[in-house]
Amino acid sequence: MNYDMLQGIPIGLCFGSIPFLLKAKLSYSQIAIFSLSSWPYSLKLIWSPIVDAVYSSRLGKRKSWIVPIQILTGILFYFLGNNIDNMMSQDNVPIYALTYSFLTTIFFCATQDIAVDGWALTLLSKESLSYASTAQTIGLNCGYFLSFTVFLSFNSSEFSNKYLRTVPQELGVLGLGDYMRFWSFMYILVTAYLVVFKKENQVKDEEAELGISGVYKTIYKICKLPRKLLETVYTIYFF
Numbered sequence: 001m002n003y004d005m006l007q008g009i010p011i012g013l014c015f016g017s018i019p020f021l022l023k024a025k026l027s028y029s030q031i032a033i034f035s036l037s038s039w040p041y042s043l044k045l046i047w048s049p050i051v052d053a054v055y056s057s058r059l060g061k062r063k064s065w066i067v068p069i070q071i072l073t074g075i076l077f078y079f080l081g082n083n084i085d086n087m088m089s090q091d092n093v094p095i096y097a098l099t100y101s102f103l104t105t106i107f108f109c110a111t112q113d114i115a116v117d118g119w120a121l122t123l124l125s126k127e128s129l130s131y132a133s134t135a136q137t138i139g140l141n142c143g144y145f146l147s148f149t150v151f152l153s154f155n156s157s158e159f160s161n162k163y164l165r166t167v168p169q170e171l172g173v174l175g176l177g178d179y180m181r182f183w184s185f186m187y188i189l190v191t192a193y194l195v196v197f198k199k200e201n202q203v204k205d206e207e208a209e210l211g212i213s214g215v216y217k218t219i220y221k222i223c224k225l226p227r228k229l230l231e232t233v234y235t236i237y238f239f
Contacts, residue, residue, distance in 0.1 A: 008143015
């Protein structure tokens with residue numbers, strides 16, 4: 001659930017806080033451009049077979065992706081944290097630079113989600129597999145809640161002056177840059193814990209037997225199934 005929460009942090013910023021903070025400066029078309037940064041989460045099926053089939057046996061099937069992805073996300077968050085306050089304070093907000101930055105971040109999160117979901121299937125016992133989706137939902141929503149509701153509250157001068165200060169000030173107690181830098185360090189710390197303390201069990205690699213092309217062929221065959229059967233498969237898999 002901790003790894004799912006880390007995925008929810010940039011999702012809450014991308015889907016909620018950033019558009020909310022920029023709505024006074026951007027037109028609807030510019031906000032629509034920024035919303036494109038959320039697409040990787042809807043398209044992760046495209047590269048999920050690669051995540052399942054390509055890995056280092058020495059590091060582990062899932063850790064081969066989770067470890068570098070979380071490190072890259074932490075580095076990107078730190079870089080954005082140092083620059084985003086200046087970017088968002090400009091009269092002409094560099095919307096394309098923001099979009100590309102968060103598109104990359106959400107791409108990393110979607111890739112991490114593929115690996116974490118696959119790892120959950122081997123970490124949990126057969127009796128507990130039904131709780132995997134529950135843990136994912138709780139983790140993602142916790143991260144989203146922290147980056148949207150909680151962050152906007154502490155970023156608000158009204159909330160900060162009313163509940164957290166005795167002397168009113170123009171800005172909230174928590175800036176966006178500080179918030180992103182904090183989570184960049186958390187990404188690195190969680191990754192270090194994962195590398196040192198978490199061991200990955202070796203399991204039979206069915207994806208490697210199929211190969212990447214075999215997995216894509218299987219996906220294509222599933223997509224060709226009748227609509228009612230597809231709805232049944234979707235319901236069983238996601239619910």
